[in-house]
Amino acid sequence: MREKIKTLLIGDKHTPTEISRILDVDRGTVYRVKKRLQTNMTLKHKRGGGRPNLLDNSIKYTATQFIKSDPETSVRKLTTRITKTKKLTVSKSTVHLTLQKLKYSKPFPVQIPLLSEKNRLFRIEWAQKNKFKLWCRAVFADEASFWLNRGKVRMWTKSGKKRSQKTTKHSPKIHIWAAFSSFGTFPLCIFRQNLDAQFFVKILEWHLLSQAEAFHGNRWFLVQDNDPKHRSKLAQQWISEKMPNNVFQWPSQSPDLNPIENLFGWLKNQVVKQHAKSLAELEKCIQTIWDSLTPEFLEPYWKSMKRRC
Numbered sequence: 001m002r003e004k005i006k007t008l009l010i011g012d013k014h015t016p017t018e019i020s021r022i023l024d025v026d027r028g029t030v031y032r033v034k035k036r037l038q039t040n041m042t043l044k045h046k047r048g049g050g051r052p053n054l055l056d057n058s059i060k061y062t063a064t065q066f067i068k069s070d071p072e073t074s075v076r077k078l079t080t081r082i083t084k085t086k087k088l089t090v091s092k093s094t095v096h097l098t099l100q101k102l103k104y105s106k107p108f109p110v111q112i113p114l115l116s117e118k119n120r121l122f123r124i125e126w127a128q129k130n131k132f133k134l135w136c137r138a139v140f141a142d143e144a145s146f147w148l149n150r151g152k153v154r155m156w157t158k159s160g161k162k163r164s165q166k167t168t169k170h171s172p173k174i175h176i177w178a179a180f181s182s183f184g185t186f187p188l189c190i191f192r193q194n195l196d197a198q199f200f201v202k203i204l205e206w207h208l209l210s211q212a213e214a215f216h217g218n219r220w221f222l223v224q225d226n227d228p229k230h231r232s233k234l235a236q237q238w239i240s241e242k243m244p245n246n247v248f249q250w251p252s253q254s255p256d257l258n259p260i261e262n263l264f265g266w267l268k269n270q271v272v273k274q275h276a277k278s279l280a281e282l283e284k285c286i287q288t289i290w291d292s293l294t295p296e297f298l299e300p301y302w303k304s305m306k307r308r309c
Contacts, residue, residue: 001025005019005023005025005033005034006037016030016031062082062085063102064102067099067104119251119253127309133309135305136181137182137221140258140260141177141224142178174190176286177189177203178290181215182298184215184293185298186208187206188291189203189206197233209242212246222246225250259305267286267290
Protein backbone atom coordinates (compact mmCIF):
# COMPACT_ATOMS: atom_id res chain seq x y z
CA MET A 1 0.00 0.00 0.00
CA ARG A 2 2.85 2.40 0.83
CA GLU A 3 4.31 1.88 -2.63
CA LYS A 4 0.96 2.73 -4.22
CA ILE A 5 0.75 5.91 -2.14
CA LYS A 6 4.33 6.76 -3.12
CA THR A 7 3.52 6.34 -6.82
CA LEU A 8 0.57 8.73 -6.59
CA LEU A 9 2.52 11.29 -4.53
CA ILE A 10 5.47 11.52 -6.91
CA GLY A 11 4.97 14.37 -9.34
CA ASP A 12 2.43 16.16 -7.13
CA LYS A 13 -0.39 15.05 -9.42
CA HIS A 14 -2.70 14.18 -6.52
CA THR A 15 -3.32 15.73 -3.14
CA PRO A 16 -3.28 13.56 0.03
CA THR A 17 -7.07 13.89 0.23
CA GLU A 18 -7.49 12.62 -3.33
CA ILE A 19 -5.10 9.72 -2.72
CA SER A 20 -6.97 8.83 0.45
CA ARG A 21 -10.19 8.69 -1.55
CA ILE A 22 -8.67 6.76 -4.48
CA LEU A 23 -6.98 4.06 -2.37
CA ASP A 24 -9.56 4.04 0.42
CA VAL A 25 -6.95 4.61 3.15
CA ASP A 26 -6.79 6.98 6.07
CA ARG A 27 -5.56 10.43 5.12
CA GLY A 28 -3.13 10.37 8.05
CA THR A 29 -1.42 7.36 6.49
CA VAL A 30 -0.92 9.31 3.27
CA TYR A 31 0.58 12.26 5.17
CA ARG A 32 2.99 9.97 7.06
CA VAL A 33 4.21 8.44 3.81
CA LYS A 34 4.60 11.92 2.31
CA LYS A 35 6.59 13.12 5.32
CA ARG A 36 8.93 10.10 5.17
CA LEU A 37 9.52 10.67 1.46
CA GLN A 38 10.34 14.33 2.08
CA THR A 39 12.79 13.37 4.85
CA ASN A 40 14.89 10.57 3.27
CA MET A 41 13.01 9.47 0.14
CA THR A 42 12.71 5.88 1.38
CA LEU A 43 9.92 3.83 2.89
CA LYS A 44 12.15 1.20 4.48
CA HIS A 45 11.95 0.71 8.23
CA LYS A 46 14.83 2.10 10.23
CA ARG A 47 17.18 -0.51 11.64
CA GLY A 48 17.73 -0.72 15.35
CA GLY A 49 14.14 -0.74 16.49
CA GLY A 50 12.92 -3.15 19.12
CA ARG A 51 14.59 -4.72 22.12
CA PRO A 52 18.30 -5.55 21.61
CA ASN A 53 19.42 -9.18 21.64
CA LEU A 54 20.32 -10.44 25.09
CA LEU A 55 22.89 -12.85 23.66
CA ASP A 56 25.76 -11.14 21.84
CA ASN A 57 28.07 -12.81 19.32
CA SER A 58 30.53 -14.02 21.96
CA ILE A 59 27.77 -15.80 23.87
CA LYS A 60 26.44 -17.31 20.64
CA TYR A 61 29.95 -18.56 19.89
CA THR A 62 30.17 -20.08 23.37
CA ALA A 63 26.85 -21.85 22.84
CA THR A 64 28.00 -23.35 19.54
CA GLN A 65 31.22 -24.56 21.18
CA PHE A 66 29.21 -26.25 23.95
CA ILE A 67 27.09 -27.99 21.30
CA LYS A 68 30.14 -29.18 19.37
CA SER A 69 31.66 -30.65 22.52
CA ASP A 70 28.38 -32.30 23.57
CA PRO A 71 25.88 -32.69 20.68
CA GLU A 72 23.43 -34.54 22.95
CA THR A 73 23.12 -31.73 25.51
CA SER A 74 19.67 -30.36 26.29
CA VAL A 75 18.53 -26.74 26.11
CA ARG A 76 18.18 -26.72 29.90
CA LYS A 77 21.79 -27.85 30.43
CA LEU A 78 23.02 -25.45 27.78
CA THR A 79 21.19 -22.56 29.46
CA THR A 80 22.75 -23.47 32.81
CA ARG A 81 26.26 -23.57 31.33
CA ILE A 82 25.82 -20.20 29.62
CA THR A 83 24.50 -18.68 32.85
CA LYS A 84 27.49 -19.95 34.86
CA THR A 85 30.11 -19.17 32.23
CA LYS A 86 28.94 -15.70 31.19
CA LYS A 87 27.39 -14.65 34.52
CA LEU A 88 24.18 -13.88 32.66
CA THR A 89 20.57 -14.60 33.52
CA VAL A 90 18.93 -16.06 30.44
CA SER A 91 15.84 -18.20 29.90
CA LYS A 92 15.60 -21.56 28.11
CA SER A 93 13.24 -20.06 25.53
CA THR A 94 15.81 -17.38 24.65
CA VAL A 95 18.54 -19.98 24.19
CA HIS A 96 16.21 -22.19 22.18
CA LEU A 97 15.21 -19.30 19.90
CA THR A 98 18.86 -18.34 19.44
CA LEU A 99 19.76 -21.89 18.40
CA GLN A 100 16.94 -21.84 15.86
CA LYS A 101 18.26 -18.59 14.40
CA LEU A 102 21.70 -20.22 14.17
CA LYS A 103 20.06 -23.01 12.10
CA TYR A 104 20.47 -25.65 14.82
CA SER A 105 17.95 -28.46 15.24
CA LYS A 106 17.99 -31.69 17.23
CA PRO A 107 16.66 -34.59 15.13
CA PHE A 108 17.19 -38.24 15.96
CA PRO A 109 20.56 -39.38 14.51
CA VAL A 110 20.46 -41.75 11.58
CA GLN A 111 21.37 -45.27 12.65
CA ILE A 112 24.08 -46.75 10.44
CA PRO A 113 25.93 -50.07 10.79
CA LEU A 114 29.31 -50.06 12.49
CA LEU A 115 31.94 -50.44 9.79
CA SER A 116 35.64 -50.89 10.59
CA GLU A 117 38.30 -49.48 8.28
CA LYS A 118 39.34 -52.98 7.20
CA ASN A 119 35.79 -53.97 6.30
CA ARG A 120 35.17 -50.61 4.64
CA LEU A 121 38.05 -51.20 2.25
CA PHE A 122 36.87 -54.76 1.59
CA ARG A 123 33.37 -53.47 0.96
CA ILE A 124 34.67 -51.05 -1.67
CA GLU A 125 36.66 -53.83 -3.31
CA TRP A 126 33.62 -56.13 -3.20
CA ALA A 127 31.38 -53.48 -4.76
CA GLN A 128 33.80 -52.80 -7.61
CA LYS A 129 34.18 -56.52 -8.26
CA ASN A 130 30.42 -57.17 -8.38
CA LYS A 131 29.28 -54.01 -10.12
CA PHE A 132 28.33 -55.87 -13.30
CA LYS A 133 27.13 -59.07 -11.68
CA LEU A 134 23.92 -60.64 -13.02
CA TRP A 135 21.72 -59.69 -10.06
CA CYS A 136 18.68 -61.14 -11.83
CA ARG A 137 19.99 -64.54 -10.68
CA ALA A 138 20.36 -63.51 -7.03
CA VAL A 139 18.11 -64.84 -4.27
CA PHE A 140 17.93 -62.22 -1.51
CA ALA A 141 17.05 -63.66 1.92
CA ASP A 142 16.93 -62.59 5.56
CA GLU A 143 14.87 -62.64 8.76
CA ALA A 144 12.68 -59.92 10.28
CA SER A 145 10.53 -59.49 13.40
CA PHE A 146 7.03 -58.04 13.69
CA TRP A 147 5.51 -56.84 16.99
CA LEU A 148 1.79 -56.90 17.73
CA ASN A 149 2.09 -53.61 19.60
CA ARG A 150 3.08 -50.86 17.16
CA GLY A 151 4.95 -48.96 19.87
CA LYS A 152 4.62 -45.21 20.28
CA VAL A 153 2.20 -43.59 17.85
CA ARG A 154 0.87 -40.04 17.54
CA MET A 155 -2.88 -39.43 17.72
CA TRP A 156 -4.85 -36.26 17.04
CA THR A 157 -6.81 -35.08 20.08
CA LYS A 158 -8.48 -31.89 21.23
CA SER A 159 -6.81 -29.66 23.78
CA GLY A 160 -7.43 -30.75 27.36
CA LYS A 161 -8.26 -34.34 26.44
CA LYS A 162 -5.99 -37.36 26.65
CA ARG A 163 -5.90 -40.49 24.56
CA SER A 164 -4.67 -43.80 25.94
CA GLN A 165 -3.38 -46.89 24.22
CA LYS A 166 -3.63 -50.24 25.98
CA THR A 167 -0.43 -52.21 25.64
CA THR A 168 1.32 -55.14 27.27
CA LYS A 169 4.67 -54.74 28.96
CA HIS A 170 6.40 -57.07 26.51
CA SER A 171 4.63 -56.97 23.18
CA PRO A 172 4.12 -60.37 21.51
CA LYS A 173 6.06 -60.79 18.29
CA ILE A 174 6.57 -63.18 15.44
CA HIS A 175 9.52 -63.71 13.13
CA ILE A 176 9.71 -64.41 9.44
CA TRP A 177 12.29 -65.78 7.06
CA ALA A 178 11.70 -64.41 3.58
CA ALA A 179 13.39 -64.46 0.21
CA PHE A 180 12.78 -63.08 -3.26
CA SER A 181 14.41 -62.94 -6.67
CA SER A 182 13.67 -61.50 -10.08
CA PHE A 183 11.13 -64.31 -10.57
CA GLY A 184 9.08 -63.43 -7.48
CA THR A 185 8.75 -64.27 -3.79
CA PHE A 186 9.71 -67.53 -2.08
CA PRO A 187 7.46 -69.42 0.36
CA LEU A 188 7.34 -67.39 3.57
CA CYS A 189 8.39 -69.04 6.83
CA ILE A 190 6.61 -67.59 9.89
CA PHE A 191 7.75 -68.73 13.34
CA ARG A 192 7.60 -67.64 16.97
CA GLN A 193 10.56 -69.42 18.55
CA ASN A 194 14.12 -68.12 18.52
CA LEU A 195 16.01 -69.02 15.38
CA ASP A 196 18.99 -71.35 15.86
CA ALA A 197 21.33 -73.02 13.38
CA GLN A 198 19.36 -76.28 13.27
CA PHE A 199 16.05 -74.57 12.49
CA PHE A 200 17.77 -72.31 9.96
CA VAL A 201 18.99 -75.34 8.03
CA LYS A 202 15.43 -76.68 7.93
CA ILE A 203 14.25 -73.35 6.51
CA LEU A 204 16.83 -73.55 3.74
CA GLU A 205 15.73 -77.08 2.95
CA TRP A 206 11.96 -76.46 3.05
CA HIS A 207 11.64 -72.89 1.75
CA LEU A 208 14.74 -72.06 -0.31
CA LEU A 209 16.30 -74.88 -2.28
CA SER A 210 13.38 -76.31 -4.25
CA GLN A 211 11.92 -72.89 -5.08
CA ALA A 212 15.29 -71.50 -6.19
CA GLU A 213 15.78 -74.46 -8.53
CA ALA A 214 12.23 -74.07 -9.85
CA PHE A 215 12.86 -70.40 -10.61
CA HIS A 216 16.47 -70.47 -11.81
CA GLY A 217 17.56 -74.08 -12.30
CA ASN A 218 21.16 -74.17 -11.05
CA ARG A 219 21.99 -70.65 -12.22
CA TRP A 220 21.38 -68.74 -9.00
CA PHE A 221 23.25 -67.62 -5.88
CA LEU A 222 22.13 -66.87 -2.34
CA VAL A 223 22.54 -63.36 -0.92
CA GLN A 224 22.38 -63.15 2.88
CA ASP A 225 24.33 -61.33 5.58
CA ASN A 226 26.94 -62.83 7.90
CA ASP A 227 24.62 -63.46 10.84
CA PRO A 228 26.10 -66.08 13.23
CA LYS A 229 23.26 -68.48 12.38
CA HIS A 230 24.03 -68.11 8.69
CA ARG A 231 27.74 -68.72 9.29
CA SER A 232 27.33 -71.55 11.80
CA LYS A 233 29.23 -74.78 11.24
CA LEU A 234 26.00 -76.73 10.75
CA ALA A 235 24.64 -74.27 8.17
CA GLN A 236 27.91 -74.07 6.26
CA GLN A 237 28.16 -77.86 6.15
CA TRP A 238 24.62 -78.19 4.76
CA ILE A 239 25.24 -75.47 2.18
CA SER A 240 28.50 -77.08 1.02
CA GLU A 241 26.69 -80.40 0.53
CA LYS A 242 23.38 -79.24 -0.97
CA MET A 243 24.24 -76.05 -2.85
CA PRO A 244 28.04 -75.72 -3.18
CA ASN A 245 27.80 -73.73 -6.42
CA ASN A 246 25.26 -71.25 -5.12
CA VAL A 247 27.30 -69.58 -2.39
CA PHE A 248 27.99 -65.85 -2.63
CA GLN A 249 30.56 -64.06 -0.45
CA TRP A 250 29.04 -61.15 1.45
CA PRO A 251 31.10 -58.28 2.98
CA SER A 252 31.19 -58.11 6.78
CA GLN A 253 29.19 -55.46 8.67
CA SER A 254 27.07 -54.78 5.59
CA PRO A 255 23.46 -55.86 6.21
CA ASP A 256 22.30 -52.57 4.69
CA LEU A 257 23.50 -53.68 1.26
CA ASN A 258 20.79 -56.31 0.96
CA PRO A 259 17.69 -54.85 -0.78
CA ILE A 260 15.43 -57.20 1.18
CA GLU A 261 15.94 -54.83 4.14
CA ASN A 262 14.18 -52.11 2.13
CA LEU A 263 11.43 -54.56 1.25
CA PHE A 264 11.01 -55.41 4.94
CA GLY A 265 10.67 -51.70 5.72
CA TRP A 266 7.87 -51.37 3.18
CA LEU A 267 6.22 -54.57 4.44
CA LYS A 268 6.21 -53.38 8.06
CA ASN A 269 4.56 -50.10 7.06
CA GLN A 270 1.82 -52.01 5.25
CA VAL A 271 1.29 -54.39 8.18
CA VAL A 272 0.94 -51.52 10.67
CA LYS A 273 -1.93 -50.09 8.62
CA GLN A 274 -3.95 -53.29 9.14
CA HIS A 275 -4.15 -52.87 12.97
CA ALA A 276 -3.92 -56.59 13.77
CA LYS A 277 -5.48 -57.47 17.15
CA SER A 278 -3.83 -60.88 17.67
CA LEU A 279 -0.78 -62.82 16.56
CA ALA A 280 -3.00 -64.95 14.33
CA GLU A 281 -4.27 -61.80 12.59
CA LEU A 282 -0.72 -60.50 12.34
CA GLU A 283 0.47 -63.73 10.70
CA LYS A 284 -2.43 -63.72 8.25
CA CYS A 285 -1.81 -60.08 7.38
CA ILE A 286 1.90 -60.64 6.68
CA GLN A 287 1.18 -63.74 4.62
CA THR A 288 -1.50 -62.01 2.54
CA ILE A 289 0.66 -59.00 1.72
CA TRP A 290 3.68 -61.19 0.94
CA ASP A 291 1.69 -63.42 -1.41
CA SER A 292 0.43 -60.36 -3.30
CA LEU A 293 3.91 -59.19 -4.33
CA THR A 294 4.56 -59.54 -8.05
CA PRO A 295 7.85 -59.76 -9.99
CA GLU A 296 7.08 -56.30 -11.40
CA PHE A 297 6.80 -54.86 -7.89
CA LEU A 298 10.05 -56.54 -6.81
CA GLU A 299 12.03 -55.46 -9.87
CA PRO A 300 13.22 -52.07 -8.51
CA TYR A 301 14.56 -53.79 -5.38
CA TRP A 302 16.91 -56.28 -7.04
CA LYS A 303 17.84 -53.81 -9.77
CA SER A 304 19.00 -51.37 -7.08
CA MET A 305 22.10 -53.55 -6.53
CA LYS A 306 23.78 -51.83 -9.48
CA ARG A 307 23.45 -48.50 -7.67
CA ARG A 308 24.54 -50.00 -4.36
CA CYS A 309 27.73 -51.22 -5.97
